[in-house]
Amino acid sequence: MATSTPEESRSSDDVCTPDALLHSAPSRDVTPEDMVMAAGRDVTPKNLDWARRKLESEGPAAVEKLLP
Template sequence: MSTSQPEASRSADDRTTPDALLHTCPGTGVAPEDLVMATGRDITPANLEWARRKLETEGAAAIEKLLP
């Protein structure tokens, strides 16, 4: 589809983000803060400790379970 077409005339499918762009990239390093924020929790010492333990056991893929 051409990008010169006005937004109002595009179908709803043209405005959605492609699935391939929604996935995270675990190879870039996931910090405990990232995991806590992905759950919608506040960054507190207890939540950071939970995230550290989860990252130790599941690795960076732990965030993939929370994000598409």
């Protein structure tokens, strides 16, 4: 029984996805929905109000504060 290495089992066009395609770009506007989901909360009117206030006072950097 022959064994193969992972490299041998890959097709010639199997390439890694560029990093820029895997992460969201900070250039787009952060929405209250983004903020709520980043906080791990349910999207409810109360949480959307919280997110709007947070974004108004801290700007898009407020989302960064939620991330580890």
